[in-house]
Amino acid sequence: xxxxxxxxxxxxxxxxxxxxxxxxxxxxxxxxxxxxxxxxxxxxxxxxxxxxxxxxxxxxxxxxxxxxxxxxxxxxxxxxxxxxxxxxxxxxxxxxxxxxxxxxxxxxxxxxxxxxxxxxxxxxxxxxxxxxxxxxxxxxxxxxxxxxxxxxxxxxxxxxxxxxxxxxxxxxxxxxxxxxxxxxxxxxxxxxxxxxxxxxxxxxxxxxxxxxxxxxxxxxxxxxxxxxxxxxxxxxxxxxxxxxxxxxxxxxxx
Amino acid sequence: xxxxxxxxxxxxxxxxxxxxxxxxxxxxxxxxxxxxxxxxxxxxxxxxxxxxxxxxxxxxxxxxxxxxxxxxxxxxxxxxxxxxxxxxxxxxxxxxxxxxxxxxxxxxxxxxxxxxxxxxxxxxxxxxxxxxxxxxxxxxxxxxxxxxxxxxxxxxxxxxxxxxxxxxxxxxxxxxxxxxxxxxxxxxxxxxxxxxxxxxxxxxxxxxxxxxxxxxxxxxxxxxxxxxxxxxxxxxxxxxxxxxxxxxxxxxxx
Numbered sequence: 111x112x113x114x115x116x117x118x119x120x121x122x123x124x125x126x127x128x129x130x131x132x133x134x135x136x137x138x139x140x141x142x143x144x145x146x147x148x149x150x151x152x153x154x155x156x157x158x159x160x161x162x163x164x165x166x167x168x169x170x171x172x173x174x175x176x177x178x179x180x181x182x183x184x185x186x187x188x189x190x191x192x193x194x195x196x197x198x199x200x201x202x203x204x205x206x207x208x209x210x211x212x213x214x215x216x217x218x219x220x221x222x223x224x225x226x227x228x229x230x231x232x233x234x235x236x237x238x239x240x241x242x243x244x245x246x247x248x249x250x251x252x253x254x255x256x257x258x259x260x261x262x263x264x265x266x267x268x269x270x271x272x273x274x275x276x277x278x279x280x281x282x283x284x285x286x287x288x289x290x291x292x293x294x295x296x297x298x299x300x301x302x303x304x305x306x307x308x309x310x311x312x313x314x315x316x317x318x319x320x321x322x323x324x325x326x327x328x329x330x331x332x333x334x335x336x337x338x339x340x341x342x343x344x345x346x347x348x349x350x351x352x353x354x355x356x357x358x359x360x361x362x363x364x
Numbered sequence: 365x366x367x368x369x370x371x372x373x374x375x376x377x378x379x380x381x382x383x384x385x386x387x388x389x390x391x392x393x394x395x396x397x398x399x400x401x402x403x404x405x406x407x408x409x410x411x412x413x414x415x416x417x418x419x420x421x422x423x424x425x426x427x428x429x430x431x432x433x434x435x436x437x438x439x440x441x442x443x444x445x446x447x448x449x450x451x452x453x454x455x456x457x458x459x460x461x462x463x464x465x466x467x468x469x470x471x472x473x474x475x476x477x478x479x480x481x482x483x484x485x486x487x488x489x490x491x492x493x494x495x496x497x498x499x500x501x502x503x504x505x506x507x508x509x510x511x512x513x514x515x516x517x518x519x520x521x522x523x524x525x526x527x528x529x530x531x532x533x534x535x536x537x538x539x540x541x542x543x544x545x546x547x548x549x550x551x552x553x554x555x556x557x558x559x560x561x562x563x564x565x566x567x568x569x570x571x572x573x574x575x576x577x578x579x580x581x582x583x584x585x586x587x588x589x590x591x592x593x594x595x596x597x598x599x600x601x602x603x604x605x606x607x608x609x610x611x612x613x614x615x616x617x618x
Contacts, residue, residue, distance in 0.1 A: 200491035204599065215599065218602070221486075225477045230477050240458070257614050270498055270518075343462065345461065348470050353458055355458035356455060357459055
C-alpha cells in the first residue's frame with residue numbers, strides 16, 4: 111500500500127457549530143471527498159481537493175470507489191450527514207471492504223462520529239430520549255417491510271421511544287401511514303409524535319402532535335419522526351412551542 | 365426574570381476534538397457550571413466561573429439548583445458526558461421544570477447535543493449500528509428490573525442491535541449476567557458482544573467477544589456493552605483488532 115487512508119466522516123445535522131473538530135480536521139487533510147451531492151456541497155473544499163459527488167442510491171459503488179482511491183495512495187474522506195454510522199456510509203464501506211480486494215484490509219480506516227439527526231432533534235425538543243429508545247429506518251429498500259413492522263411492533267410493546275428515519279419518499283408513499291396505523295394498535299392515542307425537519311438548518315421546522323392526529327403528509331424526505339411513549343410529557347415553552355421530555359423513571363405497570 | 369439562562373450541554377465522550385463548537389461556546393459564556401464532579405472537571409473553567417460539582421445520584425437536586433440560579437439571573441451551564449439527552453441531565457432538568465416554580469418556565473433554556481457514548485463506541489468499532497438499534501440503560505435505580513427484562517427481550521426478538529448503558533456497578537452486580545442469560549435464550553451464541561470502556565480517553569479499552577463467551581466481569585461502570593444481531597460481522601483489522609459492522613440489508617427470515 112502506498113500511504114493512502116480512508117476517513118468516514120459524519121458532518122452533523124447541518125449547522126457548522128454542530129460539526130466536531132475531529133471531523134473538520136479530517137476533512138481538511140483529505141485529497142478526495144466522496145459523498146451524496148448535497149452532503150459534499152456542505153464541505154468547504156479547498157481548490158486542490160477532488161470532489162466526487164454521487165447519487166443517493168449508490169452507496170456501495172461510492173464505498174468501493176473510496177477504498178480503491180485510498181489503495182491508490184489518496185487521502186480519502188467519505189462524508190455522511192449526521193453520524194456516518196447511523197444509516198450513513200460507514201456500514202456500506204465495511205460491506206465493500208469485506209467483499210472487495212483483500213489488500214484493502216491493510217488500509218488505515220477511521221470513522222469520525224457526528225451529531226446524528228436523532229440527537230439533534232432530541233436536543234431541539236428538550237429531552238424526548240430521556241429513557242430507553244430505538245432508532246429504526248422505515249425504508250424498505252434494503253429490508254422487507256415485514257421486518258420493519260415486526261421491529262416497530264416490538265419496540266412499541268417494549269415501551270421504547272422511537273426515532274423513525276427515512277419516513278417517506280416519492281417511491282415509498284404509504285409506509286409511514288401504515289406505521290401510524292400499527293402504532294395506534296399498541297400505544298395510547300395521546301402519545302406525542304414529533305415531525306422534525308432539517309433541524310439546525312435555515313429551513314428547520316418542528317411540529318409536535320399526537321399519535322391520534324399524526325398524518326403521513328406532515329413528513330417529507332428530510333423529516334425525522336419521533337414517537338414518544340405513554341410517559342412522554344409536553345410542556346409549553348415561553349415562545350408558544352412545546353418542550354417534550356420522557357421522564358427517567360418508569361412505573362412497574364408493563 | 366432577570367436575564368438568566370440555562371444551557372444543558374453534552375461534552376462528548378472525552379476527547380477534546382469530539383466536543384462540538386456550540387457546546388464549547390456555551391460553556392465559555394456561562395457564569396456557573398453544574399454537574400457530576402468528573403464531568404465538570406473536564407471543563408477548562410475560567411477563574412471567574414463558579415463551579416458547582418455534585419454527586420452522581422443528585423440529578424434532580426442539581427437540576428433544581430440550576431433552574432434557581434438561572435431564575436436569579438445567572439448564565440448557567442449544566443454538563444453531562446456524551447449527550448445530555450441520553451441518560452444525562454436533560455430529562456432531569458425538564459422533570460424539575462415541570463414540578464417546580466411556574467416562573468422557571470419563562471427561562472430561556474437550550475439543550476446542546478454531544479457525541480453520545482454509543483456513537484463514539486460505534487465509530488471506534490466500525491459500523492456496528494449499521495442497521496436498526498436501541499439504547500437501553502440496565503440501571504434499575506429508576507425503573508423496575510422487570511421493565512428492563514421486558515425491553516431487552518423485545519429488542520432481541522426485534523433483531524435490534526443493543527447498546528447497554530450502566531451495565532454494572534457495586535450496587536448492581538448481577539444485572540448484566542442476568543441480561544446475558546436472557547439474551548442467550550433469544551439470540552445465537554455467536555452474536556458479537558463488545559465491551560467498550562472510556563472510548564476516546566487515555567484509558568480506552570475495547571474487547572470484542574461473543575454472546576457465548578461474554579462475562580459480566582468484563583464490564584465496569586465506565587463500559588458500554590454493545591450486543592450485535594445474528595447478522596453483525598467481524599473483520600480482522602491490520603492492527604490485529606476487529607472491525608465490527610452490521611450490514612444495511614436484512615433477510616426476510618424473521
